[in-house]
Amino acid sequence: MMAMSSSSVPRHGDEADRSGLRTDALTGPIRFGDVRRYARAVRSELPKRLSSGARYLVLIGVLLAFVMLMMVWPMLEDLLGGDVDAADLGIIAIALIAPLGVLVVWVWLCVRLIREDRRRYRLHRFAADNGWRYDPWLPTSWYHGMYAMPGAVEDVFDRTVIPGASPVEVATYRGTTGTGKSRTIRQTDYVRVQLGVVLPHIVLDARANDRPFGRTNLPIGLTSDQRLIPEGPFADAFRLYCPSGYETDALYLFPPDVLAVMLDHARDLDVEIVDDTLYLCAPKNVVSTDPQRWQSLLTAVDAISAKARQWEAWRDDRLTPDSADPLDRPIGVAPAGRRLRQRFEWWWVIASVLLLGFGLYSLISDFVTWLISLGS
Secondary structure (H helix, E strand, O other): OOOOOOOOOOOOOOOOOOOOOOOHHHHOOOOHHHHHHHHHHHHHHOOHHHOOOHHHHHHHHHHHHHHHHHHHHHHHHHHHHOOOOHHHHHHHHHHHHHHHHHHHHHHHHHHHHHHHHHHHHHHHHHHHHOOOEEEEEEOOOOOOOOOOOOOOEEEEEEEEEEOOOOOEEEEEEEEEEOOHHHOEEEEEEEEEEEEEEEEEEEEEEEHHHOEHHHEOOOOOOEOHHHEEOOOHHHHHOEEEEOOOOOHHHHHHHOOHHHHHHHHHHOOOOEEEEEEEEEEEEEOOOOOOOOHHHHHHHHHHHHHHHHHHHOOOOOOOOOOOOOOOOHHHOOOOOOHHHHOOOEOOOHHHHHHHHHHHHHHHHHHHHHHHHHHHHHHO
């Protein structure tokens, strides 16, 4: 691979001037009327399949209050009349369990809906204050990373675009396949940055967002022979994967100084470079109303983008290995480096075979028992 000159990556926000970032809208006071009007405008644009049913919550609340009144009023009359014994009190308490449970669920739904409306309005104000663009929902996704589901119905929520030479997109991706009980949903928060050059497929897997028992959170399984061990203390925080033969390029793009920035500011984010796009992903909490989270996120993006911009003259010597001048080689990546190899999850097959075998054994055993009972 063609090597590029290395330069240190500043840490703690020195990569770009973020001192002018306005975050008052994320934590400051907001007016309920403004939130309500914005929420109505947002819901009017959503398709029916994403409707939250907010318009029916008030009606359900009125009906629930009427039912509660009709049930409680006779009980109150009995209590005030003094003709109630301990058994009657027990019956009254049992009778109130179901409506009180429904009331708790209704209150929980209302609180959840209000919190979501306030969060979206804060993100809308935050983007407007900084000259960015915010879309609460879009029916089309520009996300093409490893979390994408081909053929799925895709939705993008809370998309914020930060303009610049390399625009930064922060959003939540949701892919849905199937319907009813067979429906499958894959969702992730992501940051997307368009790079100026096509690079090998590289994945930095953060251990901080692992599943229980240290299982990776990545939606795909990658073969172990493509794994690199980062230097120093970073081996305990990250797993680094690159195609065979591109190890030098991966270590150049993720040297200790870049990994240090990731460790300080985005240790729970997975990083993926695919074609000419950089993604930082996490299951949740990337799209946030926490000002510190935004500062840390943009610091990590600045660090990796600065390193990636040094690759604008990079060329893959596998395309034309006999060329004397590396700059005469075409832009792109050889087929071996375009995608990481995925491993086949054999344990699913083994588990399925065992379950199928157990089912067949039970069926045959029951059939044999039935035949014996007929003979006797």
